[in-house]
Amino acid sequence: MSDEAYPEIAIPPQLTPEELDVLRKKAGERDQYLDLAARARAEFENYQKRNQRDRELERKYAFGPLALDLLPIYDNLDRAVVASQQAGDTGPLTQGVAMVIGQFLELLKRHGITRIDCVGKPFDPNLHQAVMQKPVEDVEPNTILQVLEQGFLNQDRVLRPAKVIVSTKS
Numbered sequence: 805m806s807d808e809a810y811p812e813i814a815i816p817p818q819l820t821p822e823e824l825d826v827l828r829k830k831a832g833e834r835d836q837y838l839d840l841a842a843r844a845r846a847e848f849e850n851y852q853k854r855n856q857r858d859r860e861l862e863r864k865y866a867f868g869p870l871a872l873d874l875l876p877i878y879d880n881l882d883r884a885v886v887a888s889q890q891a892g893d894t895g896p897l898t899q900g901v902a903m904v905i906g907q908f909l910e911l912l913k914r915h916g917i918t919r920i921d922c923v924g925k926p927f928d929p930n931l932h933q934a935v936m937q938k939p940v941e942d943v944e945p946n947t948i949l950q951v952l953e954q955g956f957l958n959q960d961r962v963l964r965p966a967k968v969i970v971s972t973k974s
Contacts, residue, residue, distance in 0.1 A: 867915040868958040874908075875964060879953060881905050912956070920955035920966045922948045931955060933965040939974035947971045 819827070881901055888898040909919065920931050927934060927946045935952055943949065948968045955966025 864916070865958055865961065867917065868961075868963055871912055871915070871917045871956070871958065872963055874912075875956065878905065878908055881908070882954070916959045917963060918957050920957055920962075922951045922955065922966050922968055924948065927968070927970045931957075931962060931965060932968045932970075934970045935967045936969045937972045938969050940971040941974045943971045945971055945973050 882905060885898060885902050885905065888894075888901075912918070922932065925948050926944075927948055932948065932955065938949055940949065947970065948966075949971050950969040951966055952969065953964075953967035956963040
């Protein structure tokens with residue numbers, strides 16, 4: 805190999821102790837800035853991940869406030885069907901309102917809003933709100949006897965707790 809392939813490398817002159825200290829300080833500053841840049845990059849990546857999670861959660865639970873506003877309408881339709889059935893009316897109007905309730909529940913279900921299944925289940929204060937207690941002999945204590953107002957879940961969160969009557973020891 806020829807000497808032309810490898811140009812001569814200039815060897816720096818000997819450094820004084822002061823110059824060496826300055827170089828060490830500069831190297832320390834460089835390391836500090838590199839560390840700061842790495843931390844800023846990691847912080848930004850964490851921010852992006854957190855922001856993405858927040859957007860996904862927002863999309864997941866977005867229908868909840870609207871559904872909460874619509875639930876009193878469901879309650880009134882349900883009361884109308886129950887009252888007409890108690891009065892002995894099973895005519896086309898009652899059947900039509902029952903169909904509307906079914907469509908309404910199906911719409912809610914498509915958006916992740918589901919009813920809380922209650923009757924005969926143990927009382928859970930996270931899902932239910934006990935409005936009354938009723939002494940019953942042949943039922944375990946703290947069992948839900950009757951639902952006064954239906955509760956709903958938005959995905960896995962309680963949108964509205966069910967208002968229930970709970971059994972007690974007689």
